[in-house]
Amino acid sequence: MSGMLGSTAAIVGPMFAATTADVSVTHYLVVGAILFTAGIVCMAVKRNALGVLMGIELVLNGANVNFVAFASPYLRGQGAPALGLDGQVIALFVILLAAAEAAVALAITLNFYNNHSTVDVDRADDLKG
Amino acid sequence: MDIAAQLPLLLGLAWLAPLVSFVAILFFGPRMGPHGRNAAWVATAAIVTSLVLSLFAAGTWLGAHPVQAAHHGAGGHGDGDHGESHAADAAGHAGHASGHDEAHGPLAYAGDWYALYEGGALRLTIGWYIDALTVLMFVVVTFIATCIHVYASGYMHDELHDVTDHEVHLSGGGHLHRPGRFPRFFQALSLFCFSMLGIVIAGNLAMVFIFWELVGICSWFLIGFYYERKSASTAANKAFIVNRVGDFGMLIGLMALWGALGTLHFADSPVGGGEPARPGLFSLVRPAAGGHAIQVPDGMVKFAAAAEVAKTPAAEVAGKIDGWRGMGLGRWLLFTAGVGIFCGCVGKSAQFPLFVWLPDAMEGPTPVSALVHSATMVAAGVYLVGRFYPVLTPDVLLVIAYVGAITLFIAATIALVANDIKRVLAYSTVSQLGYMMLALGVGGWSAGLFHLVTHAFFKSLLFLCSGSVIHACHTNDMRKMGGLARVMPWTAGTMLVGCLAIIGAGIPFVIGLSGYYSKDAILAQALSFAQANPAHSILYLAVAGGAFLTAFYMFRLWFMTFAGEPRDHHVADHAHESPAVMVAPLVVLSVLAVVAGWTLPGGFGLANLLEQARPAGTAEGMTGGFAFGTLVFPAEHLSHEGAIHVTATLTAFATALAGVVLAALMYLVRIISPAVVATILRPAYAFLAGRWYFDELYHALFVVPVLGIAKLASGTDRGVIDRIIDGLAWTARQLAGIDAWIDRTLVDGLVNATATATWNAGLELKKLQTGHLRQYVMFIVVGTVALFVLASLLFRTSIAG
CATH class of the missing domain: 1.20.5 (Single alpha-helices involved in coiled-coils or other helix-helix interfaces)
Incomplete structure (x- = not known):
């Protein structure tokens, strides 16, 4: 994440240059960061539970993009005895978990709706301490 | 069957039969018929079995050793033996035939049934020592016990249903109501018979002591039979405690004998295998080698001369013993042993100064008074003195004689003024026991034991008669009786026989009741002794004076009870003759009270039977003594002859007659008023009525100090020990308080503070949620x-x- 922040700081100045440069790992990371931030914002501002879920999906996929980007062969050291697919594999896991999580979250939402006739998360404060 | 094997078997079974009855009643008593009615039959059956077996034994004895007239001065006595040696055992007698010389011992059989413990010198056994005296005592005890069992099954019928005890006042104002205790009475009676017979048959002093104590505890049970009455339980405790005092002396005697001689057996016990027999007490103190003359045994000499023995080479000790004995070493030990054993007898036979328990023991039911406190238990002491006689030195005998004289005089004087019919008889018993002790003490072995037997008959008769009177009048107080002869002729008649027997009535030199013979023998021996030792002639005066007092108080009793007009019409109207079951024993006993002293033509009689058991070496008298000057004990047969006999008989007759006449003048014809006499002799009367203030004296001397010490001890306990303990407890409490404060304030405070902080933190944090x-x-x-x-x-x- 510090890398991401660093990258974000790095692109403020020469943003235009970057758009014209060849597609590199940094570009992927930028996309991931944008996705992640968009997801976070979505989660924080949406009152509709479904919107919040969508934000979650965005966060997860932003992370996925990062995983895949860091799996790039250019970032790897020489002679590493590995297949080089670690990022992709973890991304697949995340997708899988995201599907499961979505199923559970949707079920909770549906139940909430049944009980409260709304999907407004601000109304869902039953777990207040 | 050999007589040596037959006698122990018969007498042993006779001894054990009451034990069987005791155990049976103990476990099954309450289930024996309604209210345990059949317990009386069980106990009576047992004692009748004993009686029959004893009679068989007596028959066996008489068949083997026919009683013949003693051949005094003709070189021997009781020459009916057939080669049995002194203290012969079945195994040991054959080789000891000592012929008909003067030195031979009594006919006796001894042996052991069972060794309780055998190790080193210690040998505790259950054994027998059977001679004519044993057989005679068995017959007497079982016979009287049989009569009393029969009598008691009638007398105790009140106990067959619930009893209301009018002498026990409850705090609520009512009387005690309790279930009857019929079986319990017969249970204790059976145990008593077993114990008494155990003393009689015992073959060694340890066994005597065991049964001695058993008799004591039976007495405690029986005196305290009405234990709800304070007087009864106090009397029971008194009897028990006073007897313990005597038994303490007896233990000292036992230890003296055991420590110095290493045996408590009376007779020699064969070892077997050709070894010489282990000597018993009798042959140690009166060795056959010395013609059965009494001497301090080697063991005691060595014990007393322990310092010299340590300095002397072991091989030379035996040679020096005679020298040491000549110096008088060990004689105090033998004296102590004798006096110690006699102390036990003083307690059991109610001699001065321990006689105070016996009159109080009349709190028990009357059959108990008759059996235990007149005929048998108190006889145990006299019997033991008679049995132990060979070991008693002249000095011990003199002590015994004086104790007997003091006892007989004190008790007789108290009996003069007693108004309780049973108390008169109780003091009479004490007095007669004093007679026996005195007789034994002046060398009248046979006279003392003869009186023991005859007294057993007429005293049990007198007690049963008094029980019959009490049964009819429901009071013990003679002042409320009078004129009962009309309503109770059988009781009055038999009691008259008893009174005549106890005063020794008879036609001088012709014939008399049983007491006539035994009392004359005592009087004659006392006279004989007084002539030989003029310094001690007061003993004879005591006997003669005692005879007068006896006659007076016995006839005072009879006149007050049966003669004249009824003093209390309420009592007289209520009175009735007792049932046949109670009268029959009276008649049987009165017959015996008449004939027990007779000697049939041919020599058969108690006196000659007793001669068979005379301890070795006592026939020819004895001279000796170191503590009270030299004492001469004349041979007993001398007192039956010549001037002594005539004087004694006439004295006895005159004193008894004087006593009866005086009693008649005061209570029958009433020429002399007892009240006037009492007024004139007021201090003396008060002194006697106060029973010489012995109870008060003992109360002041022993009871009060003991209670004081007890109070002091309890005060110490409460004031000091309890204070200390309370103080410790208080300190512990205070410390615990501090501890609790620390716990509550510091430890709990810390824990609570942590909890509170966590709680508050939680409260604050939950706002974030x-x-x-x-x-x-x-x-x-x-x-x-x-x-x-x-x-x-x-x-x-x-x-x-």
Whole structure:
């Protein structure tokens, strides 16, 4: 994440240059960061539970993009005895978990709706301490 | 069957039969018929069995050793023996035939049934020592016990249903109501018979002591039969405690004998295998080698001369013993042993100064008084003195004689003024026991034991008669009786026989009741002794004076009870003759009270039977003594002859007659008023009525100090020991209080403070838990960003290097 922040700081100045440069790992990371931030914002501002879920999906996929980007062969050291697919594999896991999580979250939402006739998360404060 | 094997078998079974009855009643008593009615039959059957077996034994004895007239001065006595040696055992007698010389011992059989413990010198056995005296005592005890069992099954019928005891006042104002205790009475009676017979048959002093104590505890049970009455339980305790005092002396005697001689057996016990027999007490003190003359045994000499023995080479000790004995070493030990054993007899036979328990023992039911406290238990002491006689030195005998004389005089004087019919008889018993002791003490072995037997008959008769009177009048007080002869002719008649027997009535030199013979023998022996030792002639005066007093108080009793007009019409109207079951024993006993002293033509009689058992070496008298000057004990047969006999008989007759006449003048014809006499002799009367103030004296001397010490001890306990303990407890409590404060304040405070802090923290933190999802997301985001900023400030690292 510090890398991401660093990258974000790095692109403020020469943003235009970057758009014209060849597609590199940094570009992927930028996309991931944008996705992640968009997801976070979505989660924080949406009152509709479904919107919040969508934000979650965005966060997860932003992370996925990062995983895949860091799996790039250019970032790897020489002679590493590995297949080089670690990022992709973890991304697949995340997708899988995201599907499961979505199923559970949707079920909770549906139940909430049944009980409260709304999907407004601000109304869902039953777990207040 | 050999007589030596037959006698122990018969008498042993006779001894054990009451034990069987005791155990049976103990376990099954309450289930024996309604209210345990059949317990009386069980006990009576047992004692009748004993009687029959004893009679068989007596028959066996008489068949083997026919009683013949003693051949005094003709070189021997009781020459009916057939080669049995002194203290012969079945195995040991054959080789000891000592012929018909003067030195031979009594006919006796001794042996052991069972060794309780055998190791080293210690040998405790259950054994027998059977001679004519044993057989005679068996017959007497079982016979009287049989009569009393029969009598008691009638007398105790009140106990067959619930009893209301009018002498026990409850705090609520009512009387005690309790279930009857019929079986319990017969249970104790059976145990008593067993114990008494155990003393009689015992073959050694340890066994005597065991049964001695058993008799004591039976007495305690029986005196305290009405234990709800304070007087009864106190009397029982008194009897028990006073007897313990005597038994303490007896233990000292036992220890003296045991420590110095290493045996408590009376007779020699064969070892077997050709070894010489282990000597018993009798042959140690009166060795056959010395013609059965009494001497301090070697063991005691060595014991007393322990210092010299230690200095002398072991081989020379035996040679020096005679020298040491000549110096008088060990004689005090033998004296102590004798006096110690006699102390036990003083307690059991109610001699001065321990006689105070016997009159109080009349709190028990009357059959108990008759059996235990007149005929048998108190006879145990006299019997033991008679049995132990060979070991008693002249000095011990003199002590015994004086104790007997004092006892007989004190008790007789108290009996003069007693008004309780049973108490008169009780003091009469004490007095007669004093007679026996005195007789034994002046060398009248046969006279004392003869009186023991005859007294057993007429005293049990007198007690049963008094029981019959009490049964009819429901009072013991003679002042409320009078004129009962009309309503109770059988009781009055038999009691008259008893009174005549006890005063020794008879036609001088012709014939008399049983007491006539035994009392004359005592009087004659006392006279004989007084002539030989003029310094001690007061003993004879005591006997003669005692005879007068006896006659007076016995006939005072009879006249007050049966003669004249009824003093209390309420009592007289109520009185009735007792049932046949109670009268029959009276008649049987009165017959015996008449004939027991007779000697049939041919020599058969108690006196000659007793001669068979005379201890070795006592026939020819004895001279000796070191503590009270030299004493001469004339041979007993001398007192039956010549001037002594005539004087004694006439004295006895005159004194008895004087006593009866005086009693008649005061209570029958009433020429002399007893009240006037009492007024004139007021101090003396008060002194006697106060029973010489012995109870008060003992109360002041022993009871009060003991109670004082007890009070002091309890005061110490409460005031000092309890205080200390209370103080310790108080201190512990205070310390615990401090401890509790620390626990509550510091430890609990710390724990509670932690808990409170956590609680409060929780309360504060829970405000963060808003429940708003979007807020959480914001927290996460802000937190994460803050963490990143923090990390980037602190660690300035770069991901791509």
